Amino acid sequence: MSNNSASSKLTFRPSTKPSSHNVMPAQNDDTLSLYIREISNIPVLSAEEEKATARIAKEGTEKEALKAKQKLVRSNLKLVVNIARKTVQVSKLPMIDLIQEGNLGLMVAIEKFDYKLGYRFSTYAAWWIKQAIFKAISEQSHCVKIPVYIQETLSKFSKVKASLEQKYNTQVKNEDVAKEMNISADKIDTFLGAFNSSISMDAQYELSSGSEVTLSEILEDPKATVYADIEYENLKRDIEYVVSLLKDREQAVVRMRFGLGEWSKKTLEEIGKIYGVTKECIRQTENRALRKLREMTSSNNLLTAYMN
Structure with a gap:
């Protein structure tokens, strides 16, 4: 890592356990202000630079991989701060704690990211940053301003x-x-x-008709024909990513229902025949999977703290 003043407050400790990484500003307001000013000068990587850097992080030598991971960390520190600023309004946790949790989420993203899937690292990282921050808020639910x-x-x-x-x-x-x-x-x-801070669910995607649709609208209705009309490949990548977080059978059912990946769209009855179960059983699996997707993508960990 370079020897500028911002890097003096950041270290990257390589480990197979992302939670051991330490990428945190010091614990006082003055230093936090200085930290934010200093990281504002760190350039953001382009899509091509992200992909090249992520490839080295996965396939380079130990020294090259460490340097690449450090580069990914530094280029996304502002992203963490921006997300923390949005969530601090619904939490009594101090800004500095939210940044710390977000930075840990960033470390998880770096360990898990697969550049071969084609989507932006920053988009992928935002998911993990938000999940880390909202998990911390949920665990400190007595501090939420509700x-x-x-x-x-x-x-x-x-x-x-x-x-x-x-x-x-x-x-x-x-x-x-x-x-x-x-x-x-x-x-x-x-x-x-007041609680929702979704990553991809609220993103707008343009249809060939000129109208727009959100990913949440598609997941609300597995029979929607709008999915086939989506022109941008990044929507499919977003869906593929969130679907990958489901259990194996739930993943398969969603992919077959939506026609994701190599699958063509299938009816509940057709999927039931594949697994040797009734279509009602497949419907229940599908509903359970879609419910999980909506919860994950809407950052509903915070809601869950109050709905149980």
Whole structure:
């Protein structure tokens, strides 16, 4: 790592366990301000530079890999700060703690990233940074700035939604749950918005018709035809990444239902025949998988702390 002043506050300790990495600013406000000013001068890598650096981090010699990992760390420190700034509004955890947790998430991303899949490292890293930060907030749930009436409303929302989905054996929309609760959909959206800090779910993707769609809208409806109309390959990469976090059978079912990878789209009955089970069993697996995807991509760890 270079010998500038920013690097004096950052070290990278190579390890097979990312949690042992130490990439943290010192513990006081003055040093934090200085840290933020100094890292603002670190250049951000282009997509091509990211890919080349990530390749060396995986395939280079030990010395080359360490240097490449350090480069990836430094070029994404501002990303961590930006994400921490957005989440500090819903947490009493100090900014410096959020940055520390985010930096640990960045280290996890570096260890797990596969440059061969084609998506940006910064996009991949943002996922792990947010997950690390929201995990810390969840674990310190007593510190979250959540009015009691909002907690109670969201807790009821979660239970009513689960009840409706079990009753009708299908996914239900937030507005339907709000109607059942005799509360405005706008209010529910506002309450949920206080927690949601999704990475790819809210990203807009343009269709050939000129309209836009979000990944969450696609995952809400596995029968949606809009997926086949998506023109940008990065959407498929986003979906492939989140799907890879599921259990093996859940991954397979989602891929076959959406026609991901080498699979063509299949019906519940067709998938059931492959596994030798009923289509209802496959439907349950699909619903469970999609629910997990929405939870993961909406950073719902924070919500879970209040809905259990």
